[in-house]
Amino acid sequence: MEKSLSFREFIITRLIQTSGYSAVLFVLLIFFFLLREGLPTISEVDTSSLMGVRWYPIESYFGILPLITGSLIVTLGAALIAVPFGIGTAVYISEIAPRWMREILKPLVELLGGLPSVVLGFLGILVVSPYLRVFLDLPTGLTAFTGSLLLGGIAVPTVVSVAEDALDAVPRAYREGAWALGATNWQTIWRVTLPAAKSGVLTAIMLGVGRAIGETMTVMMVTGNAPVLAIKLGSLFSPVRTMTATIAAEMGEVANGSTHYHVLFFIGMVLFLISLIVNVIASTVVFRAKKRAERILS
Amino acid sequence: MMKLFARNRHTVQRIGFSLITLMAVVTVLPIVGTVIFILFKGGSAVSWEFLTGFPHDGMRAGGILPAIIGTLYLTIGTAIFSVPLGIAAAIYLAEYAKENRLTRLIRLAIINLAGIPSVVYGLFGLGLFVLFLQFGTSILAASLTLSIMTLPVIISTAEESLRSVPQSFRTVSISLGATRWQTIRRIVLKEALPGILTGVILGLERAAGETAPILFTGAAFFLPRLPGSPFDATMALPYHLFVISTQVPEMPIQIQYGTALVLLVFVLTMNVVATVIRSRARARRQW
Numbered sequence: 001m002e003k004s005l006s007f008r009e010f011i012i013t014r015l016i017q018t019s020g021y022s023a024v025l026f027v028l029l030i031f032f033f034l035l036r037e038g039l040p041t042i043s044e045v046d047t048s049s050l051m052g053v054r055w056y057p058i059e060s061y062f063g064i065l066p067l068i069t070g071s072l073i074v075t076l077g078a079a080l081i082a083v084p085f086g087i088g089t090a091v092y093i094s095e096i097a098p099r100w101m102r103e104i105l106k107p108l109v110e111l112l113g114g115l116p117s118v119v120l121g122f123l124g125i126l127v128v129s130p131y132l133r134v135f136l137d138l139p140t141g142l143t144a145f146t147g148s149l150l151l152g153g154i155a156v157p158t159v160v161s162v163a164e165d166a167l168d169a170v171p172r173a174y175r176e177g178a179w180a181l182g183a184t185n186w187q188t189i190w191r192v193t194l195p196a197a198k199s200g201v202l203t204a205i206m207l208g209v210g211r212a213i214g215e216t217m218t219v220m221m222v223t224g225n226a227p228v229l230a231i232k233l234g235s236l237f238s239p240v241r242t243m244t245a246t247i248a249a250e251m252g253e254v255a256n257g258s259t260h261y262h263v264l265f266f267i268g269m270v271l272f273l274i275s276l277i278v279n280v281i282a283s284t285v286v287f288r289a290k291k292r293a294e295r296i297l298s
Numbered sequence: 299m300m301k302l303f304a305r306n307r308h309t310v311q312r313i314g315f316s317l318i319t320l321m322a323v324v325t326v327l328p329i330v331g332t333v334i335f336i337l338f339k340g341g342s343a344v345s346w347e348f349l350t351g352f353p354h355d356g357m358r359a360g361g362i363l364p365a366i367i368g369t370l371y372l373t374i375g376t377a378i379f380s381v382p383l384g385i386a387a388a389i390y391l392a393e394y395a396k397e398n399r400l401t402r403l404i405r406l407a408i409i410n411l412a413g414i415p416s417v418v419y420g421l422f423g424l425g426l427f428v429l430f431l432q433f434g435t436s437i438l439a440a441s442l443t444l445s446i447m448t449l450p451v452i453i454s455t456a457e458e459s460l461r462s463v464p465q466s467f468r469t470v471s472i473s474l475g476a477t478r479w480q481t482i483r484r485i486v487l488k489e490a491l492p493g494i495l496t497g498v499i500l501g502l503e504r505a506a507g508e509t510a511p512i513l514f515t516g517a518a519f520f521l522p523r524l525p526g527s528p529f530d531a532t533m534a535l536p537y538h539l540f541v542i543s544t545q546v547p548e549m550p551i552q553i554q555y556g557t558a559l560v561l562l563v564f565v566l567t568m569n570v571v572a573t574v575i576r577s578r579a580r581a582r583r584q585w
Contacts, residue, residue, distance in 0.1 A: 012479050019383050020390025023407040026446050033425035088321030096315055105326060107573050112329045114569045116507030118536040122543045122558050156325055186311035214415025216510040221544055244417045251514050268421040272414060279413040283406060
């Protein structure tokens, strides 16, 4: 009895330990499979053509530059929307709103985070883009800007929840100190609370941007999917195509093992590396900030 | 002069607060608007036949039963893999792991998993499950792909919830002669259950609404019958909505809104259930 109990304990502990390591295993597996299917690109397509400005896979033009600029311009637009509104909402929820309002707003923002991106894309096609076409007098409503607008909505919940956590974590004593010196609530928010939460707010912005650059369905549905180089300001109001949308739109039609197939995996690899870099930087910022806060408080 | 300044900064505060409040309103109103708009527009399309019928006439008529059932299968499939694994990983991090380099690496991996774009999960699922392991385009491959995507949400919420159980509960249990695992199973898990459940539901909600990861791993454009085994491809609500709103010409708008409504209700119900479980557990908690 005694022995079987400790044997069971041993097995279960090992199982739990293995599960704990699984996250590392999965990241490695994902990276491995992206490399496995994506790296042949380098030998099949020469670098100058890969860095070219023409994406036209049927005639073997695999220039990924238009896709990268497409992703960048849509993400930039989304960030310009999501960052001010996300941080503003976070400040409102954490510093200004009365308690009952907070109890309503927090679940609502979480709800936005849970809305399937395909539903937003659907509304983008049927409601937002026709309206934008008329309102901005464009030949088509399916533009980078439409994508930015909706992506902003997708990135907002991430920005709000991370920034709000950061603001919440600022010790109350900081605010009380500012009030005691005669600062108004507004001055306290701007000059004490927000600067104290700076690293957390920065993390919120990075994670929001990361969320936007990786979004697939919404951008595929509303940005018009034209792989043209988007480097002018006017490109914001013309159709573009992002890296994510290209993978999603074309992977279903390519033959496994073809050059096109490898290039799409190569783009996936680029996306993976971007998200890796964003997340590593974001988490080290938080880590360092936490250490500093501990030093100050101890 | 002092007085003017004083009034001035209070004016600044008033303007500033109004601005911030306005921003919050502008952020939240579209959310409410979207939900109400779809409920309103799609309501008339939803009928018993719509929910229980098969699509016909090139999906331009009939119901969306196979898509509903498909999403149900995918959600259950995802739960089968991700719930035990996610909770076990959370138990490891909260109860067993020491603060060392390996643990930091695990945490970094979890953060990264959470940040990987959904379409990259699709590529990974295609490479590993569909092609390498030869599961084919199937419910199994799609569920496995979705479960890895869901894992970070489940792990981080479950860990947080396990950590919030007071240390004294564990001390008492161990001192009564219970083993570590007995303590975790009978005391810690029991107390942390509502929090874990909330995380599980929120994770599965995300899986149910995702399209990109199942695009090349398990989603079918159209199926005349329900999938018979985990090795069959399946229709799914989000993919179906994508298909009928972009790929099928002359699609009746009513069916599109109806499908969006059903997907929204599916996902929002999970969201509300999770929120209710969490707030009830918080209210009842005595420690």
